[in-house]
Amino acid sequence: MPRPQSLALLSIVAALGIAATAVSTSQARPEQTLVARGELRWYRGNMHTHSHWSDGNDYLEMIALWYKDNGYDFLVFTDHNVLANTERWVEVDKTKGKRTAYDKLKARLPDWVEERTTAEGNLEVRLRTFAEVSDRFAEPGTYLLIQGEEISDKFDKAPIHMNASNVQELLTPRGGNSVLEAMQNNVDAVIAQRERTGVPMIVHLNHPNFGWGITAEDLMRVVGEQFFEVYNGHPGVHNSGDHVHASTDRVWDIVLTWRISELNLPIMYGLGVDDGHDYHDIPSRNSNPGRGWVYVLSNSLTPEALIESLEAGRFYSSSGVQLASVTSTDKGLAVEVKADEGVDYTVEFIGTRKGFDSRTEEALDEKGQPVRATRRYSSDVGAVLKTVSGPKASYEFTGDELYVRARIISSRLHPNPSEEGEFERAWSQPTIGPAAPPAND
Ligand SMILES: [Zn+2]
Numbered sequence: 001m002p003r004p005q006s007l008a009l010l011s012i013v014a015a016l017g018i019a020a021t022a023v024s025t026s027q028a029r030p031e032q033t034l035v036a037r038g039e040l041r042w043y044r045g046n047m048h049t050h051s052h053w054s055d056g057n058d059y060l061e062m063i064a065l066w067y068k069d070n071g072y073d074f075l076v077f078t079d080h081n082v083l084a085n086t087e088r089w090v091e092v093d094k095t096k097g098k099r100t101a102y103d104k105l106k107a108r109l110p111d112w113v114e115e116r117t118t119a120e121g122n123l124e125v126r127l128r129t130f131a132e133v134s135d136r137f138a139e140p141g142t143y144l145l146i147q148g149e150e151i152s153d154k155f156d157k158a159p160i161h162m163n164a165s166n167v168q169e170l171l172t173p174r175g176g177n178s179v180l181e182a183m184q185n186n187v188d189a190v191i192a193q194r195e196r197t198g199v200p201m202i203v204h205l206n207h208p209n210f211g212w213g214i215t216a217e218d219l220m221r222v223v224g225e226q227f228f229e230v231y232n233g234h235p236g237v238h239n240s241g242d243h244v245h246a247s248t249d250r251v252w253d254i255v256l257t258w259r260i261s262e263l264n265l266p267i268m269y270g271l272g273v274d275d276g277h278d279y280h281d282i283p284s285r286n287s288n289p290g291r292g293w294v295y296v297l298s299n300s301l302t303p304e305a306l307i308e309s310l311e312a313g314r315f316y317s318s319s320g321v322q323l324a325s326v327t328s329t330d331k332g333l334a335v336e337v338k339a340d341e342g343v344d345y346t347v348e349f350i351g352t353r354k355g356f357d358s359r360t361e362e363a364l365d366e367k368g369q370p371v372r373a374t375r376r377y378s379s380d381v382g383a384v385l386k387t388v389s390g391p392k393a394s395y396e397f398t399g400d401e402l403y404v405r406a407r408i409i410s411s412r413l414h415p416n417p418s419e420e421g422e423f424e425r426a427w428s429q430p431t432i433g434p435a436a437p438p439a440n441d
């Protein structure tokens, strides 16, 4: 049990709101309470979306409306290696959504569809551009659409997909001589565009376990990468890993532990996203929208304000659990769930302590043969330091933590899960612990 003294301190900090930043290491440890008050609001958004511009099965405008109708404040379109900014006509019967998508589009927006019939008698529709869709369906302060791209690269057989949010110009996959080098090259390309244009944009590593492409050892070494997907709603991305491969939660803990203790790199934040491709059969086993998202605490609904908050860690990720507050101080970490009646919550505080067993072993497949996968780490890495039942929980540092983060698990099953038997969850961002070494840069 935490001492009453520290709980009192946490609630004082909570009452004061975002407290002055006190930094004892050069790892970022903003002392803050994330809670909606005054101008500060939680904005719900999805940062991974596919449409007819690549391999999604619906029109951009209908997807914009789906998220608007379903309680989202912002949405980032991230089609594969394309921006929706050119004139493009598609043959209805050859689109992923075929007549189903077309009929729904015509029914919902009868005066908006531009279509023509070719000499061969084929019905074609012009895909609306991002600018057209944003002009018509975004509403200042209420609903924001952001241009993005899924930079879809690969090395050998490993898919390397990285989302650029608020990108201004198309980025072509940069490639490289290894998975790590390709990731680094793509991160560098986004940062270069950001610097050249002066427009804030962020890059994040998508679904590390898709095609078992990305290992923790690769991800931990990418410089300038601040985000990765701890939860992706596509059913083919193996969030939970398997007996050979680490889960995305475990990858996160390995990355955090090594970046803090060995690599002298900033921590990485975990995103929840949909990666929606299939919009006509909901719920289903397809890659539906509505499975994972972020709640960003911001004083306005603009790309600039949201990105500033994301980069400062003023957000959490969710697949159904809503939080009222997240408080991090030099004393510890506390979370409060916006509890639903009849639902139980378990809060796990996860972290790694200084002096952890840092030995690792090669990953082996079923036959005992070495495989290219995240290595095996001791149970000291990303240990569950404390478990609390109930919607309110706090963790008090004992002094040897490198970082601590909270994972909240609901007793309610996800209504449209990406994996069978999945409970609704939320993930706080990690807070740097008292034993994190000062950075040398
Ligand atoms: Zn992808």
Ligand SMILES: [Zn+2]
Pocket: 048, 049, 050, 150, 275
């Ligand atoms: Zn995707």
